[in-house]
Amino acid sequence: MPVIAFTSPKGGVGKTTLAAHVAALLARRGHRVVALDLDPQNALRLHLGLPLREEEGLFTDLSRPWRQSLRETPAGVGLLPYGTVEPRRAMENAAALLDNPELLAAIARDVVADPATILVLDSPPGPTPPLAALLPLVDVLAVVLLADAGSAAMLPLVASGRVLGRGTLASRVAGRLAVVLNQVDLDSPLSKAVLDGAARMLGDRLIGAVARDEALAEALADKRLLLSPMEGGAAEDLHALADAIAARLPASPAAPPATRRRGGYSALSEWGLDS
Numbered sequence: 026m027p028v029i030a031f032t033s034p035k036g037g038v039g040k041t042t043l044a045a046h047v048a049a050l051l052a053r054r055g056h057r058v059v060a061l062d063l064d065p066q067n068a069l070r071l072h073l074g075l076p077l078r079e080e081e082g083l084f085t086d087l088s089r090p091w092r093q094s095l096r097e098t099p100a101g102v103g104l105l106p107y108g109t110v111e112p113r114r115a116m117e118n119a120a121a122l123l124d125n126p127e128l129l130a131a132i133a134r135d136v137v138a139d140p141a142t143i144l145v146l147d148s149p150p151g152p153t154p155p156l157a158a159l160l161p162l163v164d165v166l167a168v169v170l171l172a173d174a175g176s177a178a179m180l181p182l183v184a185s186g187r188v189l190g191r192g193t194l195a196s197r198v199a200g201r202l203a204v205v206l207n208q209v210d211l212d213s214p215l216s217k218a219v220l221d222g223a224a225r226m227l228g229d230r231l232i233g234a235v236a237r238d239e240a241l242a243e244a245l246a247d248k249r250l251l252l253s254p255m256e257g258g259a260a261e262d263l264h265a266l267a268d269a270i271a272a273r274l275p276a277s278p279a280a281p282p283a284t285r286r287r288g289g290y291s292a293l294s295e296w297g298l299d300s
């Protein structure tokens with residue numbers, strides 16, 4: 026049922042790396058996890074251990090039944106790859122989803138129709154039609170930024186929720202927005218200053234800080250994920266991040282008591298609008 030999305034106004038900040046690790050860590054805790062790649066770069070498959078020659082994906086042909094694109098990966102995560110497509114096809118997919126978000130939303134709803142399934146989305150930088158199509162379904166919108174000056178400049182925009190745009194949908198999703206600072210280096214005064222400033226600005230909306238760690242960069246080159254907390258460094262931070270995200274998921278026993286979300290309104294249930 027729960028949906029987690031990794032996004033960022035910026036590219037190259039670790040969205041795919043973090044999405045792959047969090048998906049695999051949640052799978053290791055016994056959850057059924059399906060990862061869906063919304064990025065035409067189609068890189069999530071490599072992090073999760075699919076060979077480069079596997080080029081099929083959900084966005085190769087959005088009208089095909091999604092189960093035909095589902096791959097079981099060595100990381101223990103089900104994967105819906107984007108697919109290796111021509112740039113023109115990627116633009117056509119984006120245009121089709123701007124026109125009709127349901128093309129993708131219906132697929133995602135079907136994936137999480139099984140209440141035991143957690144859906145993890147990886148997206149390209151910035152606002153995109155595929156992510157916009159799924160935003161109403163997202164429980165945790167993890168915005169990944171670096172602990173550097175360029176990312177620091179984006180923090181006020183992120184903190185205000187304006188990265189989501191304006192209007193009713195954006196304000197509805199803003200409460201689910203959480204920030205992860207990646208590539209934190211506590212030996213760097215700038216990195217430390219950005220982390221401290223972000224913590225002050227965001228409070229509990231800062232849900233994770235992941236150390237800059239060459240082992241994490243190398244993991245992809247070794248076709249593996251950094252999953253053992255014993256490896257220290259970023260691996261430990263990734264576990265803490267997976268914990269923080271799990272605690273924010275609606276069905277999680279560790280989730281904080283939801284204030285003002287009483288649900289179960291009798292008339293709405295009668296009319297088939299169960300919340």
Ligand SMILES: Nc1ncnc2c1ncn2[C@@H]1O[C@H](COP(=O)(O)OP(=O)(O)O)[C@@H](O)[C@H]1O
Nearest residue numbers: 036037038039040041042208236237238241242
């Ligand atoms: N915490 C980290 N420490 C060191 N390198 C990292 C870390 N996180 C990501 N990287 C490296 O940064 C690069 C970009 O990561 P990636 O996940 O592809 O970013 P995005 O999906 O945002 O474009 C990759 O080479 C990755 O291995």
Ligand SMILES: [Mg+2]
Nearest residue numbers: 040041064068
């Ligand atoms: Mg990426």
